[in-house]
Structure formats: structure tokens, C-alpha cells
Amino acid sequence: MTKIKTVIVDDEGRIRRGIERMVRSLGEEWEIVGTFSDGLEVYEAVLNHSISFDLLISDIRMPEMDGLTLNKKLKSYLSFLTIFISGYDDFEYLQTALRDGAVNYILKPIDKEQFQIQMDEVKQKIEKDYEEKQEWLSIQEKASQLEYTKQLQLLSEMTWKEEKDIAYLDWIRKFPNGCFQLIYISVDQIFSQTREFSPEDWKTWSKAVEAILVEKVAAFTQVQKINSWWWRGSKFSYWLLISREDNEDNQVFLSLSSRFAEELRVSIHQCTPFTASIALGDEFNDLALFCIMKNQLLALLQFRIIQGGNQVFQADLFEGLKAQKSKGISSSILKYTEQVTNSFTQGRKDALLQSLQGFFREIETISSPVMINEAVHYLLIGIANHWIENDGYSEEPDLLSDALTITNHAANFVQLKDNVKLWILHVMEKMADLKKERQNPIQVAKEWIRNNLGENITIKKIAQQVYMNPNYFCDYFKIQTGETILDYVTTARLEKAKELLEKTDLKIYDISLSVGYQDTKYFSRLFKQWLGQTPSQFRDQSIKLAANK
Structure with a gap:
């Protein structure tokens, strides 16, 4: 059991020392972290020195700051239990103390047996609270690990799948908001260097590369306080997605991630028989652009065909190619x-x-x-x-x-x-x-979406209609309309589905297909989230309303 940290406050030194002796006599599990002669001293110690404790034993009436005020102020900073002590048998004080969260109220002079009974009750309560807290933390950790595993699975699937219809970008909602950067790590010339390797050699060096990656990613993300996900691509290739809050300096962070990539490249070269090429992508604010950024890195890494491996290839390499x-x-x-x-x-x-x-x-x-x-x-x-x-x-x-x-x-x-x-x-x-002279790109995009609700709609396809880069188009669409392109397409499809449910006898399966959803269950779930009713419930209600007119 972790020691119960206790603070004692009383303006009478004799009583304060007596309480301290009684607490120490209770056993080694009790630890006195401070004794004070006034509530103001405790309050300043908490603010200036960040002391924490589990139990506050405090006199009520003190000159600078009384115990009731102290207890109330500290509750906004810390979680602890309180026992109040007073020489006045005042029922009004008792009521206030209990209302402010006191465990009990003890009158002076303090009876040792009564004091021990109260402290045993406190100990049981603190131990129970501690166990409940640890159990809750354990549950939270397991839930967090499960969520992280699901996120990795989604990212892994997206690296080998082609860009899918925008309806299936719902997976991005499972990730926190922020600025993202994708990094691709690929070991160079594996087959020529490992021709004589045994299966055990392969296994050993594969673990070595992954260990380097784990160590470097952990150090980088911990120092920069960012989120990260890494997963295996093909054999000896890895993907890394990092995410930071979007209120930080973009150029500073890009410089830091570039330095991280270079350190990772050097470590792989120094600690294994291999060299590695690393493709470093641009930052992007919308995870819906993940597949586009993935393709950017795959294209970027092909520069090692011309320039050789064992390098970090950055996205700005594209801009200087003409002069090379x-x-x-x-x-x-x-x-x-x-x-x-x-x-x-x-x-x-x-x-x-x-x-x-x-x-x-x-x-x-x-x-x-x-x-x-x-x-x-x-x-x-x-x-x-x-x-x-x-x-x-x-x-x-x-x-x-x-x-x-x-x-x-x-x-x-x-x-x-x-x-x-x-x-x-x-x-x-x-x-x-x-x-050619362009029309309003937002109107063109919206019209194309409405005319192709049943087709495979992707961000790339929409952006092509207005001759925009997909990354720029996503930001432009949100700035101009106040909603993301994913939300607009989803709403347009569900509104069309609602219209078909009201005005036609088409089966729900056929309506789902006609607005671009191959999975009817997925369509029904989205429809209910949007309107609060399943498609069947909405149709039944529409039929009843029409009959009552």
C-alpha cells in the first residue's frame, strides 16, 4: 500500500505536536509531509511548492486563514480527505465542515482511542479510493491501447488500398484533430546485400531495424509531445504518421521532423548492414488526404533511382527539379x-x-x-x-x-x-x-457531386473537376462553405436517400446503392445518426403522415 500522506495544521504548537505523535504511532503506512501553524501557510505551500497529500487534519479557528476557508480553497487544486478539530462544540461549524467534505469533526481535547477509530476509517476510505482509481486507470489504459490498435489497423489498410469512395472516409473520425505528417522508411538494396543471409539473419536484422525505429520515434514524440503511429509496410519498409496541435509553428516543426528523419537514417546505417531512404511528406490538416500523401511519398522515394539511396527525400525536392x-x-x-x-x-x-x-x-x-x-x-x-x-x-x-x-x-x-x-x-x-476560364469551383464541385452520388466519389476525383490540388481543395472548400467535403458528400447522399424513401417504392438496398453505399447496414447506421431514425422507420412514418392528410 502506498503511504498515506498527511498534513497537520493547528495554531497551537502543543496540540499540533500531539497530533503528530498520534499519527506516527498509527504505523509506517502514515507519512506526515508537513505541519503548519496556519491555513495560509499550507495554501502557499501548495501553490508555490506543489505539495500534495491524502489527508488534511486541521483546526477550524486560526488567525490568518481558518480551516474551513483553507479546505474550500484547496479543493479546487487537490483531491483529499479532511478531519476538522475544534475546541468549540458549535453545531453550525459542524454543518459547514461536513458540507465542505470533511470525513469527521473532532473536539479538543482529543481522545486517543476516538482519534485512532477516525484514522482507521480514513485509511479504509483512502485505500478503497486508491484501488478504485488504479482500477479505473487500468481500464482507461486498456481502452486506450485497444483504440490505438484499431487506429494502426486502419492506417495499415489505407497504405495498401487504393483511394476509396469518400463515404468510407468515416475512419478518419477515430483520430484526434491536428496537423499530420506522413513519413515512409525503406531499407535500400535489401536483396543484393542479404543474398547469403539465413532466415535467422533476416529475423535478427528485421528486429534490429524495428528496435531502432521504436527507440527514435519514442524519443522524438516524447520530447515534442506529439502523437505517433508506426506500422510495417512491406518487408523492411515502414510507415510513420505523426500528429501535432495546429497552434504550433509549422516551419519549426518541419525542421524538427527533418532532423529526426536524418537521425533515423544515420542510426540504421550505423547499426545494421543496410542503408535506408526516407521520404518526408508535407504537413496536412485533413486525414482524408492520407492516400494522396501516401502516393506522394511513394513517388518521392523513387528519386533514389536517379539520386541514389541512403538519403532523406523531402517534398520540396519536386520544386527544384527543373534546374537539376x-x-x-x-x-x-x-x-x-x-x-x-x-x-x-x-x-x-x-x-x-x-x-x-x-x-x-x-x-x-x-x-x-x-x-x-x-x-x-x-x-x-x-x-x-x-x-x-x-x-x-x-x-x-x-x-x-x-x-x-x-x-x-x-x-x-x-x-x-x-x-x-x-x-x-x-x-x-x-x-x-x-x-480555360473557370467557373465557381465550389459550385462546380457541388454540382458534380450531386450528379454522381451513386458513383465512387473520391477527393481526387472532385478536385480534378475544378483543376485543384486535392490538399488545397479540401482547405478551400472548408473555408468557403464552413463544412468539410466529407460532411457535404454524406449530407447530399442522405438527403437524396430521404427523398427516394418518401417518393418511391424502391427497396432500401436499392436506395443505398443508388446513393453510393454498397453496405446497407452502414448506410442505415449513417441515416439514423443523421435523422434519428432508420430508413425503415422514416419510410413508415412518411406513409402514416401521407395517409392522415
């Missing part, structure tokens, strides 16, 4: 790359196709597939960078991700040329669309 030159690319290829890019920026399709032919003639003479891959990536990154700059918001990670996978998917050189040409022409069309 590759040491491994010949001057003739660079010349044609520049011609293609210039034709692209000017919107001259014929000149672009002619320059592309020259580009492919040059790389067709290269015998190294690695060099071909680098040259194609260099061209595509240049085009993507121009699109990013002219978009006016921020990078388009999916666009670049698609580009960097072209060389992986091409079965032969002819297919590679076709895929590159089609991708560049596709981006050129998007650029032309951007130059």
Missing part, C-alpha cells in the same frame, strides 16, 4: 529534353512530337537499361515540374507517380515510347484545361 542536371545524361539527350519541355510549355504539339522522336533516337543507342531509365525519368520529371509550377497550388503526386512507373511497366522499347508520348500529351491537355 544529371551527370550521367549526354548533352544531346539534354538538348532534346529541353526542346521537348519548351514545346510543351508553349503548347506546340507538332514541335513536341518531333523533338520526342529525336529524344528517342538518342536513348535507343544506349546499351544500359539503367541509363535509359534515368534519361526517361529526367524528361518526365521536367514535364511534371512545369505542371506543378503552373498549377499554382502544390505538387500533383499521383501525376508524377504515374510517370515514374512508366519504365517499370513497359515490356519493350516501342511500348516505352508510346507510354511516354501518351503521358506527356495527357499532361499537355490538362495544362490547356487550366488555361
